Amino acid sequence: MEKVPSSVAINTVNLSMTYRSGKLNVPALQSVNFTVQHGEFIAIMGPSGCGKSTLLHLLGGLLQPTHGSIFIDGIDISTLSDSERTAIRRDKIGYVFQRFNLLPTLTAKGNIELAKKIHGNGALGTNGVDHILSMLGLTEKIQFRPSELSGGEQQRVAIARAVVNRPSIVLADEPTGSLDSHNSGKVLEMLRELNVKLGQTIVMITHDADAASTASRVIEMKDGQILSPTFHFALSHSLREAAENP
Amino acid sequence: MENLIAANIRSRPTRTFISVLAVALGVVLMLVIGGIVSGTLNDYLGRTVAVGADFILQPAGSSVLYAFSDASLNSKLAGTMQQVSGIESVTPVLSKFSPAHFGLVFGIDLDSYNKFPGRLQMVSGRASLKGDEAIVDQILAEAKKLKPGMTMNILDHDFTITGICRSGAVVRVFLPLETLQKLLGTTDRVTVLFAKAAPNVPVEEVYQNLRKQFPHYSLLRASDPNLLLAETRLPGLKEFRIAVIAVSMLLSFMVILLAMYTTIFERTREIGILKALGASRNFIVGMILKESVMICGLGALLGICISEIIRKVVILMSPTLQVSMTFGDLLGGMVLGITAGILGALYPAYKAARMDPVKALSYE
Numbered sequence: 001m002e003k004v005p006s007s008v009a010i011n012t013v014n015l016s017m018t019y020r021s022g023k024l025n026v027p028a029l030q031s032v033n034f035t036v037q038h039g040e041f042i043a044i045m046g047p048s049g050c051g052k053s054t055l056l057h058l059l060g061g062l063l064q065p066t067h068g069s070i071f072i073d074g075i076d077i078s079t080l081s082d083s084e085r086t087a088i089r090r091d092k093i094g095y096v097f098q099r100f101n102l103l104p105t106l107t108a109k110g111n112i113e114l115a116k117k118i119h120g121n122g123a124l125g126t127n128g129v130d131h132i133l134s135m136l137g138l139t140e141k142i143q144f145r146p147s148e149l150s151g152g153e154q155q156r157v158a159i160a161r162a163v164v165n166r167p168s169i170v171l172a173d174e175p176t177g178s179l180d181s182h183n184s185g186k187v188l189e190m191l192r193e194l195n196v197k198l199g200q201t202i203v204m205i206t207h208d209a210d211a212a213s214t215a216s217r218v219i220e221m222k223d224g225q226i227l228s229p230t231f232h233f234a235l236s237h238s239l240r241e242a243a244e245n246p
Numbered sequence: 247m248e249n250l251i252a253a254n255i256r257s258r259p260t261r262t263f264i265s266v267l268a269v270a271l272g273v274v275l276m277l278v279i280g281g282i283v284s285g286t287l288n289d290y291l292g293r294t295v296a297v298g299a300d301f302i303l304q305p306a307g308s309s310v311l312y313a314f315s316d317a318s319l320n321s322k323l324a325g326t327m328q329q330v331s332g333i334e335s336v337t338p339v340l341s342k343f344s345p346a347h348f349g350l351v352f353g354i355d356l357d358s359y360n361k362f363p364g365r366l367q368m369v370s371g372r373a374s375l376k377g378d379e380a381i382v383d384q385i386l387a388e389a390k391k392l393k394p395g396m397t398m399n400i401l402d403h404d405f406t407i408t409g410i411c412r413s414g415a416v417v418r419v420f421l422p423l424e425t426l427q428k429l430l431g432t433t434d435r436v437t438v439l440f441a442k443a444a445p446n447v448p449v450e451e452v453y454q455n456l457r458k459q460f461p462h463y464s465l466l467r468a469s470d471p472n473l474l475l476a477e478t479r480l481p482g483l484k485e486f487r488i489a490v491i492a493v494s495m496l497l498s499f500m501v502i503l504l505a506m507y508t509t510i511f512e513r514t515r516e517i518g519i520l521k522a523l524g525a526s527r528n529f530i531v532g533m534i535l536k537e538s539v540m541i542c543g544l545g546a547l548l549g550i551c552i553s554e555i556i557r558k559v560v561i562l563m564s565p566t567l568q569v570s571m572t573f574g575d576l577l578g579g580m581v582l583g584i585t586a587g588i589l590g591a592l593y594p595a596y597k598a599a600r601m602d603p604v605k606a607l608s609y610e
Contacts, residue, residue: 093524101518103516
């Protein structure tokens, strides 16, 4: 078996995913190979239906691949059971969604503390939570429910929830997709700050070329395949097209 | 930490209210109906014991609930029984259910009846039972506003009330034995014979003597209600209690099943979020079960409170009706509510735990 260096956060080997639709097999990912180092901030770009979300769900262990392997911190999660993948997700991965996905019945603080409860005792003490809340500018809003927060504020709470247990990897599925440019800028700035200050590995899906430019590396996808595995700080013509015509 | 379960319960007040109310209804059904059955039975058995007889002789296969028994015992057996060694006194009784006051009336021979420790103790009027005379107890007198000298229609026949006796007597209405026998067309027939052992003679020895003398009759020892309950035949009582508990439980179970099943579909996306955050299947099952137990616990508590109110109202409005609710019954109500909650939530919890997180996250 291929040995994965300890500096590697994510490594996929010939990763393929095929959905079954009636009698048809619909390929979503085909032999995807890429590596993400610890502390990297990468963006995955591509047109709708190119397999970005499927890839993110596979990395998070929410889906089981049809073929290939996914190594998270050196552990091949493609061979694990559902409960083992859940444990990996709980311990090593934080999720940020386009539509925030906060629990509407809980306050901002309740949402963050729920993530701690699910994790166990949480990797951070009260001071750590306060530090993250302060870093994300949420100190004043912790007792508000999601319906009482703006989109940008909700996404900041969602980011706090994703990182409160100090996962080694944060998976962000179009985190700025539902935000205006002002709030998008703020959220991206925060993700960058978390990446730099807390050293968190971030994998972000985006349609937005400006958002992608925040990342240290961009991976371009099309038709379930990776076009450019190491694309640094510059966008190809096809990517710009994809960004302009999502 | 803000509790997710409490927040879920608070955020769906209508569902919570209806579920709590339905569980409460199941508990009320069990406690009140069961309480009326137990209360009436215990009260009746207690008052039977209060006659002070050591033995009750009935035809074979009879029940101590005399409403189920007919008058098939020859009253001459009283004389035979009196001759048995160790017997001090015997009194024959003819019983009949009276729909007018929804209870039994006893036709008695007052002289022999009053030789028993539970003799009629008059609180007003006089102790006389001849012809068309009747004696009623205090509770019935208060409930029906009866006084000595008044006329009361019993079994389509008018009786003059001669006296009011202290409550606690075996029944609430006493008539002359001969009059009741004529009314029912059962001359020389009685329902039961009460007998008392002579002092200083071992009761067990007298029991064995009676057993030898009356081998084909039902002979009960009447010294305490539990013994009487254990020895007597109460047709269908156990089955009735089981049926009431089963209906109550089914009601609570179905309401919780429906409520939690609807809730998990309503919360599909939330379950997807929890899974994405790393919540295990056990965490999700636990969350649904705890929520259900909390709703059912509230329902059971409400049911207990409502049952207690109903008990007080029933006793106030119908003093002759007894509703028994022991600590054990109330505990049983709590257990019923919570058990129904757990059972009703099991399937929805299983469904929630098995949800595909990706589909759940994209659920609109």
